[in-house]
Amino acid sequence: MLRILGIEWMKVKNYRTFWILLGITVISIPGVNYMLYNVMDNSFPKVKGKSIFGSPFAFPDVWQTVSWNASLLFFIPAILIITLTSNEFTYKTHRQNIIDGWSRQQFITVKLIEVVLLSLLTTLVVVLTVFGFGLLGNKVPEGVSIWSDGRFALFYFVQMVSYSLIAFLLSILIKRAGLAMGLFFIYLIFENIIVGVGRGIYKINAFEYLPEEVTDRLIPQPYLKVLVSPEQSSGWESHIPFYLLVAAAYILVYCLLTSRYFLKKDL
Secondary structure, three states: OHHHHHHHHHHHOOOHHHHHHHHHHHHHHHHHHHHHHHHHHHOOOEEOOEEOOOOOOOOOHHHHHHHHHHHOOOHHHHHHHHHHHHHHHHOOHHHHHHHOOOOHHHHHHHHHHHHHHHHHHHHHHHHHHHHHHHHHOOOOOOOOOOOOOOHHHHHHHHHHHHHHHHHHHHHHHHOOHHHHHHHHHHHHHHHHHHHHHHHHOOOOHHHHHOHHHHHHOOOOOOOOHHHOOHHHHHHHHHHHHHHHHHHHHHHHHHHHHHHHHHHHOOO
């Protein structure tokens, strides 16, 4: 498998689009967080020198804040995954790999590994951004562990794997980058509409377990945290194990669908 990963590296190491999109992904996470940090610090009134939103960029809340902000950028790694996967079909490199001795399962497995590695990279950037804001910009409150609420980094990783696998599945099914990107965004918009209508108008809570809604719920919006009642907070906490279980089930389904389709489809 390491040899195959080495071959995959040879495909992208001189590919300018790959480095541009990867660079945008890495830079945008701390960049967007810094922009929102400035907005929170300078654009809203303060009470006794403190923001009306509390201290979202100080430990332990910074874990939730940075993870939620970074999750807004999910579309950038998704575009990267769609581009790289679609190129395999555009330039017939997937067919050449099979001719050179790869099995179909090896090909699809290495692509899934790439999705996980990209999600791990973005999660690492999130963690580094957390420490950048939490340690350099704020004093750690006495008695507070810097790792408190570090679970939000895990939730972010699960969310990124889920979004990325949807992008990967679409690119395998459609094989054309532009169309796959368009359908990816249409699907996400459509799901948000369904969730909004279903829960807002018809009060059907089951819609919160749709594929992307369930991962979004792992990281609640952080800026109005001071307005959340203890009952609401405890209710969210109690749902975390089930959210994670449902998210893991979806991820497994994405992997199985992708593998089964590629193994059965004509090259």
